[in-house]
Amino acid sequence: xxxxxxxxxxxxxxxxxxxxxxxxxxxxxxxxxxxxxxxxxxxxxxxxxxxxxxxxxxxxxxxxxxxxxxxxxxxxxxxxxxxxxxxxxxxxxxxxxxxxxxxxxxxxxxxxxxxxxxxxxxxxxxxxxxxxxxxxxxxxxxxxxxxxxxxxxxxxxxxxxxxxxxxxxxxxxxxxxxxxxxxxxxxxxxxxxxxxxxxxxxxxxxxxxxxxxxxxxxxxxxxxxxxxxxxxxxxxxxxxxxxxxxxxxxxxxxxxxxxxxxxxxxxxxxxxxxxxxxxxxxxxxxxxxxxxxxx
Ligand SMILES: Nc1ncnc2c1ncn2[C@@H]1O[C@H](COP(=O)(O)OP(=O)(O)O)[C@@H](O)[C@H]1O
Ligand SMILES: [Mg+2]
Numbered sequence: 001x002x003x004x005x006x007x008x009x010x011x012x013x014x015x016x017x018x019x020x021x022x023x024x025x026x027x028x029x030x031x032x033x034x035x036x037x038x039x040x041x042x043x044x045x046x047x048x049x050x051x052x053x054x055x056x057x058x059x060x061x062x063x064x065x066x067x068x069x070x071x072x073x074x075x076x077x078x079x080x081x082x083x084x085x086x087x088x089x090x091x092x093x094x095x096x097x098x099x100x101x102x103x104x105x106x107x108x109x110x111x112x113x114x115x116x117x118x119x120x121x122x123x124x125x126x127x128x129x130x131x132x133x134x135x136x137x138x139x140x141x142x143x144x145x146x147x148x149x150x151x152x153x154x155x156x157x158x159x160x161x162x163x164x165x166x167x168x169x170x171x172x173x174x175x176x177x178x179x180x181x182x183x184x185x186x187x188x189x190x191x192x193x194x195x196x197x198x199x200x201x202x203x204x205x206x207x208x209x210x211x212x213x214x215x216x217x218x219x220x221x222x223x224x225x226x227x228x229x230x231x232x233x234x235x236x237x238x239x240x241x242x243x244x245x246x247x248x249x250x251x252x253x254x255x256x257x258x259x260x261x262x263x264x265x266x267x268x269x270x271x272x273x274x275x276x277x278x279x280x281x282x283x284x285x286x287x288x289x290x291x292x293x294x295x
Contacts, residue, residue, distance in 0.1 A: 004028060016213045017046070017053035018206060026197045027054070036155055036176035038191060041199035044244015046210075047179040050199075051136035054175060063174070064136045065123035067143040073150045077160055079120040085113045114164035125160055125168060132172040141180040145187070151178075152190050202245065204231055210245055211252050218252045225263040225293075226252045230275070232292045239281045250274040265289045 001009070001021050008031075009024040019027070027050070030037040039047040055062035065076055092109045127135035137151065154160070155176060159169040178194060180186060202210060204227060211223040218226075227248060234242045243251075254274040260267050268289050272282050 002028075011057040012050075012053045013213075015053045015056045017049060018202075018210055018213060019046075019050070020202075020206065023050075023197060023199065026195055030195045031175060033195075034173055034175075036178055036194040038178045038180065038186070038194035038196045039199055040180045040182050040196070042201065042242070042244060043181050044246040045199040045201055046245055047177075047199055048136065048138055051134060051138075051177040051179070054177065055134040055136075058132075058134065058175070060175070061130050061133045062136060063123050063127045063130065063133050064138055067137065067139050067141075067147070069142055069144070071143050071147055073147070075122055076124045076147075076150070076154075077122050078125045078162065079122065080114070081118045081120050085118050088113060088118070116165065119162070119165070124154055127174040128158060128160060128168050128170040131170040131174060133174045135174040135176045137176065137178045139181060140178050140190075141183045141186065148187055148190050152187075152193060155190075155193050201231075201234055201242075204228065207231065207245065207248060211248060214249055215253050215256070218256045219261065222255060222260060222263060223252055226255065228295065229263070229268070229289075229292050232295075233275075233285060233288070237281075237284055237288050239276065239284060240278045241276070241281060243275050247275050263293065265293055268293065 002025070005021065005024050005028045008028050009019055009021070012019055012024070027037060029035070039050065041047055051064075052062055089109065092112070096105055096109075121129060123135065127133045140148065140151070143151075158173040159167055161167045178190075201207075207227045207230070208220075208223050211218060211227060212220065215223075230243050230248045230251070233239060251271065251274040254271050255263065255267065258267065258271065269286050272285055276282050276285055
């Protein structure tokens with residue numbers, strides 16, 4: 001591994017995040033070239049956690065924009081604090097009864113309503129103001145085309161114009177991580193702006209290491225047994241929703257809470273609620289446990 005890439009991987013590891021060489025390399029390039037990093041992968045493969053780890057290791061604030069169906073630019077940029085503006089207006093009214101009033105007074109009062117004090121910065125604006133920051137645009141596939149176009153513009157200019165106040169530009173552009181669970185395909189234009197990486201579920205050894213790092217209270221033996229079953233479930237149980245690393249961690253912690261030292265079929269069956277969240281999946285797993293634990 002390139003020493004600088006290895007160094008980056010080591011710093012992420014110090015925060016508890018374990019990445020392979022490919023991911024460390026694309027992240028290194030994204031930082032070096034100031035290009036947004038687009039991460040796609042199944043839920044629970046550590047996309048969001050990577051952005052958190054980057055922020056922690058760079059000691060920069062993490063600003064998160066959670067996308068959802070129907071999100072629009074306002075929710076990403078800024079709002080005016082309407083209740084406070086009204087209060088301010090009331091105060092002005094009370095004062096002006098005693099003083100001047102008139103057209104000039106009205107104009108001035110109006111202007112004073114659009115002061116920075118009354119501006120509520122939403123994630124994208126906040127990331128420009130608090131530079132250098134890490135901006136996580138999470139689950140961008142849940143937003144619509146229009147919002148994607150808006151993001152593209154922001155990611156090209158790293159500036160935002162507020163008509164009443166002027167233009168806000170980041171002193172240093174934020175480090176941007178976009179994630180997608182790939183419920184739909186993103187547009188080529190957005191992809192072109194980014195460096196891309198598909199995160200797969202970790203292999204056996206890495207996943208054991210992740211459990212050891214995130215849940216050190218779980219014994220090495222139990223961690224290995226849990227991961228071994230989870231990996232088999234992913235590859236050959238044909239589940240509606242195969243467990244992600246989050247579920248592996250939940251299951252390992254649940255078993256630890258029960259004082260399990262050695263995983264047996266009966267205990268595994270009793271604790272499936274931490275691992276699979278569909279009734280059909282639970283049935284399928286129950287039927288396969290005997291075989292999987294016998295290995
Ligand atoms: N490579 C990794 N190193 C450390 N923890 C990981 C790793 N991958 C996943 N995790 C853990 O698994 C859980 C799910 O990860 P998350 O980032 O929420 O997944 P995603 O955003 O891809 O759905 C989190 O608790 C995260 O800390
Ligand atoms: Mg996520």
